[in-house]
Amino acid sequence: MSQEELKRQAMEIISSHRTGILANVENNRPHARYMTFYNKDLNLYTPTKLDTEKTDEIEKNPAASVLLGYEDKGLSDRYIEVSGTSRINQSQTLKEEFWDDSFTKWFTGPDDPNYVFLEIEPAIIRILNNEGGPPQEFQVF
Template structure:
């Protein structure tokens, strides 16, 4: 699979899936939780969260994250992504407005809610797993 084909497959998975797991480092150990991810063009990811969560504390000490996204629970051969990267906590109005949608209303009063922040995730490597040839395909960014 060439780089363009790999990028297209990765983009398709990101377009089709929003729910995945985000692992951060807490007390020098991985800690995972389900998150909703949004993305614009490319592979940059965003996830809304409350500023007073453990993940925000974790990221202030270690910005390294690992994401699993795309597994659809249809069987052992589901194609999914493993994403390694760095996350920054953003509270700028521009980023909060970009990510805001009605699905966030149960948790936040609106895009101006002072507790609402956005995790801004820049991938360094994406691995396409369980593709048709059952070999991981690595996309370095």
Template sequence: MNDKIKLEQEIAKIMDHNKFCSFATVEGNKPKQRYMALYNQGLSIHLVTDGKTHKVEELEENPHVSLLLGYEAGGSKDVVEIEGTCSVTKDDELRERIWNDDLKPYFSGPEDPNYVILEVKIGRIVYTDKDGDTREWIE
């Protein structure tokens, strides 16, 4: 098996076991970070947010983002650092697929106009396993 594909599978497995990530955007010229729920299918990454938050405006001005996952309580002890760009997706099928009961306190349903899915386009991933071995994945 190709080394890149094997690394992709390892990273996806780590992401499957980490339901939250630290998500950083750029506001003005400064980084802004917050925890967010992570939804992934392989290396396809999505985040849910309220369309009325500043995140959407920040991404329109500067789409560059960074995600960090794997070391928080309840997560694996592998660390995944992701750099990429992020945008709001208009994919209604994806909105339906990601929708779950945990979102009910915040949104009326998948048709709620404030229910927004962010899509991360990965440029680079740095993966550090439990033993401290680091590998890099580049698109």
């Protein structure tokens, strides 16, 4: 399968799944949690508070992995695994673009200085459980 076809499939999976698992490193151990994801050109963005352990973990070790997809009994769902580097993104443009009124549980609005995004820049994306075939992998440049 061509790299372009793999990228198209990855974008399809990312675009149709908002909830996934973010794993990063805490005290030299994996730490995974469910998060809500948004995407732009394969980069993933998840809202969080600036003053959380996630931001501390990422500052110490930016390695991150995200799983998206795999929602129906797990028998035939395609899903992706994104391995990459994470960083804190405080872009006001992103904060306004992805703002959702449900965020008022945690933030006063898109101008809240504690409202930030973790940005995951993928290095490798794997598509798994794709019609029973073996995992397909491509590098993102």
